[in-house]
Each structure stands twice: as C-alpha cells, then as structure tokens.
Amino acid sequence: MSENNAAPAKAKGKKRLELDPRLAAYQGIWVFVEMERGRVHPVSWELLGEGRKLADILGVELAAVVLGGSEEAVEAASAEAFTYGADLAHVVADPVLTEYRNEPYTKAMTDLVNRHQPEILLLGATTLGRDLAGSVATTLQTGLTADCTELAIDPDNRGLLATRPTFGGSLLCTIQTLNYRPQMATVRPRVMAMPEADPVRVGRIVREAFDLSEESIIAKVLEFIPDEAQEQAQLAYADIIVAGGRGLGKAENFQLIWDLAAVLGAEVGGSRPVTHAGWISADRQVGQSGKTVRPKLYIAAGISGAIQHRVGMEASDVIIAINNDPNAPIFEFATYGLVGDALRILPALTEAFRSRLAVNRLAS
Amino acid sequence: MHIVVCIKQVPDSAQIRVHPVTNTIMRQGVPAIINPFDLFALEEALRLKDRMGGRVTVLTMGPPQAEDALRKAVSFGVDDTILLTDRAFAGADTLATSYALAQTIRKIGEEHPVDLVFTGKQTIDGDTAQVGPGIAKRLGLQLLTYVSGIDAVDLQNREITVRRRAEGGVQVIRTRLPALITMLEGTNQIRYASMDDMFRAARFEVRKWNKDMAGIEDVGKIGLKGSPTVVSKVFAPKPKAVKAQIIGSGLDSQGMAAALVDTLFAQHPRLGKELQHASH
Ligand SMILES: Cc1cc2nc3c(=O)[nH]c(=O)nc-3n(C[C@H](O)[C@H](O)[C@H](O)COP(=O)(O)OP(=O)(O)OC[C@H]3O[C@@H](n4cnc5c(N)ncnc54)[C@H](O)[C@@H]3O)c2cc1C
Numbered sequence: 001m002s003e004n005n006a007a008p009a010k011a012k013g014k015k016r017l018e019l020d021p022r023l024a025a026y027q028g029i030w031v032f033v034e035m036e037r038g039r040v041h042p043v044s045w046e047l048l049g050e051g052r053k054l055a056d057i058l059g060v061e062l063a064a065v066v067l068g069g070s071e072e073a074v075e076a077a078s079a080e081a082f083t084y085g086a087d088l089a090h091v092v093a094d095p096v097l098t099e100y101r102n103e104p105y106t107k108a109m110t111d112l113v114n115r116h117q118p119e120i121l122l123l124g125a126t127t128l129g130r131d132l133a134g135s136v137a138t139t140l141q142t143g144l145t146a147d148c149t150e151l152a153i154d155p156d157n158r159g160l161l162a163t164r165p166t167f168g169g170s171l172l173c174t175i176q177t178l179n180y181r182p183q184m185a186t187v188r189p190r191v192m193a194m195p196e197a198d199p200v201r202v203g204r205i206v207r208e209a210f211d212l213s214e215e216s217i218i219a220k221v222l223e224f225i226p227d228e229a230q231e232q233a234q235l236a237y238a239d240i241i242v243a244g245g246r247g248l249g250k251a252e253n254f255q256l257i258w259d260l261a262a263v264l265g266a267e268v269g270g271s272r273p274v275t276h277a278g279w280i281s282a283d284r285q286v287g288q289s290g291k292t293v294r295p296k297l298y299i300a301a302g303i304s305g306a307i308q309h310r311v312g313m314e315a316s317d318v319i320i321a322i323n324n325d326p327n328a329p330i331f332e333f334a335t336y337g338l339v340g341d342a343l344r345i346l347p348a349l350t351e352a353f354r355s356r357l358a359v360n361r362l363a364s
Numbered sequence: 365m366h367i368v369v370c371i372k373q374v375p376d377s378a379q380i381r382v383h384p385v386t387n388t389i390m391r392q393g394v395p396a397i398i399n400p401f402d403l404f405a406l407e408e409a410l411r412l413k414d415r416m417g418g419r420v421t422v423l424t425m426g427p428p429q430a431e432d433a434l435r436k437a438v439s440f441g442v443d444d445t446i447l448l449t450d451r452a453f454a455g456a457d458t459l460a461t462s463y464a465l466a467q468t469i470r471k472i473g474e475e476h477p478v479d480l481v482f483t484g485k486q487t488i489d490g491d492t493a494q495v496g497p498g499i500a501k502r503l504g505l506q507l508l509t510y511v512s513g514i515d516a517v518d519l520q521n522r523e524i525t526v527r528r529r530a531e532g533g534v535q536v537i538r539t540r541l542p543a544l545i546t547m548l549e550g551t552n553q554i555r556y557a558s559m560d561d562m563f564r565a566a567r568f569e570v571r572k573w574n575k576d577m578a579g580i581e582d583v584g585k586i587g588l589k590g591s592p593t594v595v596s597k598v599f600a601p602k603p604k605a606v607k608a609q610i611i612g613s614g615l616d617s618q619g620m621a622a623a624l625v626d627t628l629f630a631q632h633p634r635l636g637k638e639l640q641h642a643s644h
C-alpha cells in the first residue's frame with residue numbers, strides 16, 4: 001500500500017481518457033524559482049532549462065513563479081529567469097515572504113495556480129521545495145511525483161511523463177497524473193543540466209495580488225543560524241570531487257582522500273557506509289539518499305559502485321575508479337579504472353598530480 | 365500530551381534484488397522492517413513523553429503483516445497502536461495515503477485529542493517525503509518539516525519551538541499546537557527495548573481498524589481510485605555501453621598513477637586546464 005511509486009497500477013487503459021474539459025483549460029508550464037535570503041537556488045535555472053524543452057514541445061509558454069520579500073529581489077530573480085528561458089514571471093513581493101515559511105508560501109502558490117491554471121508545475125527537490133510541493137499538491141488535491149530524473153511529454157495525450165528511481169534505485173518507473181491538474185513534479189539539484197544563459201533575453205513580469213497579514217500567520221521564525229561556510233560541503237556544485245568508500249578500511253585512511261583533494265582543489269565525498277560510520281560528515285554522502293553531483297572529474301576510491309551510489313554521480317564528465325576488485329560494478333560505468341590497492345595508489349596519485357601541476361605551472 | 369507517530373513497514377531494500385532477466389522485484393525472503401527514518405520520529409516522541417508525560421499512539425497503514433512493525437514499536441514503550449488495514453486502500457499514492465491517515469488521526473483524536481503528529485522524513489520504498497505534509501494540510505496542523513530538535517513544548521500556551529533544517533542554515537521556529545513534525549535523520553538513536561516492554565509487546569493487543577472504523581466514507585478518496593498518479597511503466601536503467609578503460613595494468617602504484625595522469629591530460633585538455641586552475 002502507498003506504493004504507487006513502486007507497483008505498476010492496472011490503469012493502462014485509462015491512459016487515453018479524454019481530459020475533463022475543466023482540466024483541459026489548464027495550460028502552460030510553471031517553474032518555481034526558489035529564493036532564500038536573496039539568493040536563487042541554481043536548481044531553479046536547471047528546471048527552467050528543462051521546462052523550456054517541455055514548453056516548446058507543447059507549444060505553450062514557460063512561466064517562472066517568483067515569491068519574495070521585496071520588489072528588488074523578485075525583479076532581479078525574474079530578470080535572471082528570463083535569461084534561462086522563462087517567457088514571463090508571476091511575481092509576488094510581500095514582506096511575509098521574506099523568509100520561507102510553509103503557510104504563506106503554500107497560500108501564495110495555490111492562489112496563483114487557481115488563478116492561472118498551469119498544466120505542469122515543477123519545483124526543486126530541496127528541503128524548501130519538498131516542503132512546499134507536498135503542501136501545495138495536497139491543498140490542490142492533485143498528483144505529485146518526487147525526485148524525478150527525467151521529464152517528457154506523452155505524445156498521445158500531452159501529459160507529463162515523470163520518471164524516477166524506485167526500489168532503492170534498482171529500477172526506474174514512469175508516473176503519470178491522469179485526470180488531475182496541474183501535474184506536479186520535483187527534481188533534485190544537479191539532475192538536469194544547467195542551461196546556457198542568454199543575457200539579452202527578456203520577458204514580461206506579471207505582478208500578482210496577495211493579501212496575507214503577518215498577524216494572521218501563526219509560525220514565527222525566531223532565528224536563522226546560517227551554516228558555517230567551511231562546514232557546509234558545496235558538494236552538489238563542485239567541479240572536482242574525490243570520494244572514498246568502505247574499501248579504505250578505516251577512518252584514518254580517509255586522510256589519503258583529503259590529501260588528494262587538497263592538491264586538486266577538490267571537494268570530498270563518500271559512499272553511505274563511510275558517512276554512516278562517521279568517517280566524514282553526512283552532508284558529504286553521494287547517492288540516492290545523499291547528494292546528486294555532476295562534476296567534471298569524480299575520483300572514487302574503494303567504492304564498489306552500487307546502484308544507489310551510481311545514480312548520484314554517473315552524470316560526472318570523467319569518472320576515475322580505484323578498486324582492488326577487477327569485477328567491481330564501478331568499472332562498468334567509470335571512464336578510467338585503476339585496479340589495485342587504494343591505500344597505495346592514492347598517495348602515488350597525489351604525488352603524480354602534484355608534480356604534473358607544478359611542471360605545467362612552470363611551463364605556463 | 366497525546367502524540368501520534370506514523371510509521372510504515374517497508375521491505376529492507378538493502379536486500380531487494382531485481383531479477384536479471386524479467387526485471388521484476390524478487391521480494392521472496394526479503395525481511396520487512398520499520399522504515400528506518402521513522403525510528404527517529406518514534407524516539408523523539410518517546411523522549412517528549414519521558415520529559416512531559418502523556419501518551420504515544422503509533423499508527424500504520426498496511427497489510428495485516430504490518431502488525432509486526434507495531435509490536436516492535438510497543439517494545440520501545442509506546443502506549444497504543446492502530447493498524448489501519450483494508451483491501452480498499454490497495455494501490456494508494458501519497459495523496460490517498462495521506463487522506464486515509466489523516467482521517468484515522470481525526471478518529472484517534474475523538475478518543476484522546478492529539479497535540480502532535482510525527483512522521484519520518486521519508487520512506488525508503490516510496491521515498492517521496494509527501495505523506496507528512498499531506499496529513500498536516502488535511503488536518504490543518506502546523507507543518508514543521510526536517511526538524512532536528514525540539515527546543516520547547518508549552519502545553520499551557522499551546523506552543524512549540526523547534527529547529528528545522530532549511531536551505532543554508534537552521535531555522536528556529538515557533539508555532540502553535542497541534543502541529544505535525546517530520547523528523548530529520550541522525551537526530552537521535554532509537555532506545556533499546558526493555559525486558560518488560562518486550563514481554564508486553566508479545567502479548568499486546570494491536571487494534572485493527574478497517575476503513576469504516578477509521579471513519580472513511582468516501583471510497584473515491586482512497587486506494588487506486590483516490591490516487592491521481594499512476595505508474596505507467598517500470599524498467600531497468602540502461603546499462604552503459606562502454607566500460608572503464610583500465611589504465612596501467614601490471615604496473616606498480618607509481619606507474620599506474622603516472623599513466624593515469626598522462627592519459628587524463630592528453631585525452632581531456634579542457635579538464636587539464638580546469639585542474640590547473642583549481643589547484644592554484
Ligand atoms: C535505500 C538505500 C539508499 C542508499 N543510498 C545510498 C547513497 O545515497 N549513497 C551510497 O553510497 N550508498 C547508498 N546506499 C548503500 C549502497 O547500496 C551500498 O551499500 C554502498 O554504496 C556501498 O558503499 P561502498 O562502495 O563504500 O562499500 P562496499 O560495497 O563495501 O565496497 C567497498 C569496495 O572497496 C573495494 N576495496 C576494498 N579494499 C580495497 C582497497 N584496499 N583498495 C581499493 N579498493 C578496495 C572493494 O572491492 C569494494 O568494491 C543505499 C542503500 C539503500 C538500500
């Protein structure tokens with residue numbers, strides 16, 4: 001039960017159902033632009049890139065939804081949204097939206113959806129996006145598919161085909177929202193490629209009325225404690241990542257990963273067993289229940305390449321795997337493989353990179 | 365104080381295998397466990413009870429076997445358990461699931477008013493993190509997701525103050541009871557069952573409710589019928605066509621490392637430039 005995201009339903013025949021005319025009125029694709037403390041989460045641009053493709057297939061407009069505490073903030077974010085493909089932006093600027101809170105954001109979003117009736121609504125699968133998406137979908141009584149890895153349009157019925165991993169990533173399933181609108185989906189950061197910004201592209205800003213007083217909002221934010229910069233691993237958006245797995249044997253050996261990362265100016269990541277064992281912090285876990293990454297270079301040492309790890313890093317441009325088992329699954333999809341003891345190869349690699357980078361530096 | 369904790373029984377997905385030929389899930393012999401994320405919710409609820417008194421009711425919707433998950437919860441010291449089980453719930457997606465659970469919590473509240481509802485952050489089989497927010501919205505509860513700690517519960521003024529994980533930091537937030545909390549993982553550790561509680565669990569009378577007992581009249585809102593989303597296709601990820609190019613086999617570690625660095629800079633000149641840049 002409650003496993004629709006897992007078990008195929010016997011609803012195949014329903015697929016070609018004519019959409020209720022009330023629902024057929026829902027048109028256009030919306031992307032929620034997630035802004036916190038004046039900073040837009042890059043997943044919003046990734047979603048606009050994807051939304052643009054879907055909008056072109058459907059021949060409809062792509063709109064950004066920008067909610068924020070001030071005119072300046074929402075205008076700046078809208079201008080940027082246009083460069084990433086939005087045709088227009090529905091904006092709400094209201095002090096009650098300065099800091100994310102479920103209540104006012106859910107109200108703002110559901111009001112907008114009811115007013116304009118988009119057929120598809122996409123949000124980032126961040127902590128904020130998931131909090132909002134679940135609330136909005138329930139309030140609107142519509143379907144929501146979480147953590148999609150692929151979005152497409154069904155040529156038969158113009159419906160959204162949302163594909164996501166299931167059963168711990170061993171399988172993928174495609175989910176459709178039939179007789180309900182909007183069709184909602186969340187996508188994790190870094191799953192979709194970052195689109196190229198077109199700096200001269202512009203769009204229309206649609207200012208939306210919103211009436212909610214601070215007094216009527218029950219939840220109050222007493223304090224915001226920002227993560228310390230050095231504590232907060234910037235893994236998802238790192239260009240180079242060196243990651244270690246259980247094959248390193250013990251916590252102390254993880255130093256070899258940090259050493260190589262230091263020489264390469266890389267971020268450090270790991271598989272689930274090493275974050276669970278506390279060798280590195282939990283926010284450095286790569287994979288299905290950790291972060292999705294897509295660096296230019298991913299070096300994996302002592303990581304077997306289980307599917308749950310793989311789904312989080314296989315979009316990396318170049319993958320180097322170090323493993324003493326020539327049959328380790330990671331060699332099925334890595335770019336380059338080094339078969340041998342990571343405890344020996346890592347220090348050798350650190351030295352080899354150090355001297356190569358030094359030589360190149362002298363030469364340039 | 366009355367706390368309801370929602371737990372789900374899930375297959376231990378670490379042990380799930382996919383049939384290599386038919387691409388179907390091989391469930392046989394896969395043990396069922398309490399969704400690991402829900403244990404953080406359960407422990408936090410029990411700690412609140414230790415601190416402030418009151419009662420903890422654990423609720424699950426699932427097949428008859430899910431009774432085992434509730435019995436396990438009893439061994440940790442909960443007061444009451446409800447197994448919501450009915451064929452009519454089969455095929456429910458998150459919207460239909462949150463409806464059924466919300467209705468049941470409403471019913472539970474008729475016996476003892478509910479102050480707090482806890483859920484896990486997400487399940488390991490559904491993996492959506494939607495059921496918690498769904499229940500909160502349906503019952504009009506204040507929603508607090510990704511909570512890492514509870515600072516204060518003030519029953520007199522009906523207020524709760526928690527820390528929750530936000531993007532880029534921690535929000536300290538105060539709101540009104542009743543509220544629904546989805547608990548962040550790693551925030552506590554489930555207690556050991558005491559001998560007494562283990563004996564109690566073995567004999568415990570788990571209450572089983574069908575849809576009527578839970579006060580669910582509209583069958584259009586539950587099970588497959590009440591689910592906007594349907595799974596239209598299940599398939600295996602495409603295997604990658606090219607396997608890794610093995611570098612420097614037969615060489616020692618230094619030789620391998622040198623060969624790899626050579627290959628990398630020769631085959632990926634742009635990456636080479638990036639590395640040069642990053643290492644400065
Ligand atoms: C619901 C669910 C979610 C999950 N989410 C994640 C996730 O987000 N991220 C994640 O990583 N995992 C996740 N997992 C766990 C995943 O299934 C694997 O168990 C995990 O990725 C294995 O980690 P590992 O490769 O470090 O360890 P192992 O599988 O133990 O592999 C260690 C590897 O090191 C090699 N090795 C041993 N000694 C040496 C040596 N001296 N030199 C070189 N190589 C050596 C071995 O050959 C082996 O291949 C999840 C599992 C489940 C069920």
Ligand SMILES: Nc1ncnc2c1ncn2[C@@H]1O[C@H](COP(=O)(O)O)[C@@H](O)[C@H]1O
Pocket residue numbers: 001002370371372373399401402423424425426458461465482483484485486487488490491492493494495496
């Ligand atoms: N069938 C169920 N019975 C009881 N609680 C559930 C059920 N499904 C989900 N939950 C709760 O909702 C949380 C989120 O689930 P999900 O939306 O599936 O990721 C879980 O951690 C549980 O606490």
